Amino acid sequence: MTRGDARARYIAGRAVHAAVLIFFVTFLAFPFYWMMITAFKANQDLYNIQNNPYVFNSPPTLRHLSVLFEDTQYMQWLLNTGFVGVAVVIITLLLAVPAGYALARMTGAWAQTLGVAIFLTYLVPPTILFIPFSRIIATLGLQDSVWSLILVYPSFTVPFCTWLLMGFFKAIPRDLEDAAMIDGLSRFGAFIKVVLPISVAGILTAVIFAFTLVTQEFVYGVTFITASSSYTVSVGVPTFLVRGDVYFWGSMMAACLIASVPIAVIYNFFVDRFVAGFTVGAIK
């Protein structure tokens, strides 16, 4: 192979690499670009088929944003989502961290079976559970309250996070706790003082995952809650900004962007740890 060939191959490789990235970034991120441009377009521009939709043909407007914040309870929905998310994350950690650790350290065949069984409960779809749930919620008198969501959401975050954390704890060498126990700590003491501090990455992963699962949830939110002041974002926006056949496109796109982008940025900071947490159980 001559040097010229090698150079040509190198350039071709770079070009293919760039083309692949451009294709996928366009496919995956285009809807968000589209949301952004729609959110700031004036209606007469938005609904004129002759206009080039990629650019602003009339000056950008903040009208859609003011509809979102003044005519709907969007701010309240954001707060509800945040509140439910934080409460569910706390419950999930209290239940899943000890369970994941116990599953990781227990010996015997049934420990593994139990781990798989817990994970399988995550696969039970909400479509099966939401009707019995709505009766239970009614019996408890929690309908229309965000507490109904706080009660129900751990039913899918706990199994998932237990499984995730189990993988994490398995990757921590047992010798570490054995050493701590010889130094006089109990097993539980070793768990609290030795294992937990070095598992921050794994626990953070579980937190982020649980929080995202909560912001995504739709079926339970739409079933249990009919009072608009208790809606979460993922239920409130499609419910209130679609009136009959009229879609408030600009406001909806703004709502989507505001709810998605901050989480995406936070995610990006943690994605390496997240990937490590997600795969540590899978690879090892």
Add this chain to the structure above:
Amino acid sequence: MTSAITGAIGETRRRDRVLSRLADNDRWLWRAMLAPAILYIGLLVGFPFLLSLYYSVSNVTVSSQSVQFVGLENFQRILESRTFWLSLQNTIVITVVSQFFVLVFANILATALAADFRGRWLVRLLILLPWVAPISLGSIGWLWIFDSIYSVINWTARAVGLLGPNEWPIWLGQPTLARASIIIVNVWRILPLATVIVLAGLSSIPQDIHDAAEVDGAGFWRHHFQITMPLILPITLVALLSASSHVHRHDRGVRTDARRSLRHHTGYRQLGVFYGNSGWRSGGRGRHLSVSLSGPRRRCDPVLVVSPAHRGHLT
């Protein structure tokens, strides 16, 4: 010297004794640590699940409080419904096709992302967006893209000359296009997670193996198909498994929106769309449930079949 060795042996013995004593106490500790989680799951998944099994053989409805046993009547009605079978068929086709594209795309994209290049963090951020956006909102974005009058896809296709003056596909209104649209949104939604997982698999392959392949003169394709692919196969399966469980959990938003658009195209509903229109709307909860039970159970089958075989990778 000798005393040092006996000292070490004594230390080991003492260590063994301590460990075996603690191991006895551990059993109670494990039970105490597991109990809260298992109790919660038992009460909030197990109990409602049993309740739903019972509801599926009863005539429970939204409006009335009375519940009577009706046997397999609900199931029979569903199995006789033409719409159910069409929905089931659509669900299977859409799931299989989406997963195929996800598998291929995730491998390509992860390979491209594994290389170091400038602006990698930005590319990664943009690629992760669909995964973190609430799905009910993301699918509204797509609904706008697929809009019957203002579809940006059609505008662009016409601008570059792909569409003639009288061609204007209605994405969510024409059966085949509607299926294709749902597949596109599914792939868009799952691809980021699958890519991240495959990427983790790629980066877990020791550099030695790549170096060895390089030295032995393996080209790009050979390297990729004979070395990298077999090594990341297990993790790819994990990616598919978790991705598909995500679809099952989160695609309700898409379905709900699709329902609005597809309301008049009975034959092309997916299962989710179907529940929405039959049981729930007409107020027959029992009927709705039997669909859920025969529907999603089936949809979950591939997942349940895959998991025991790859238990080693999962746990």
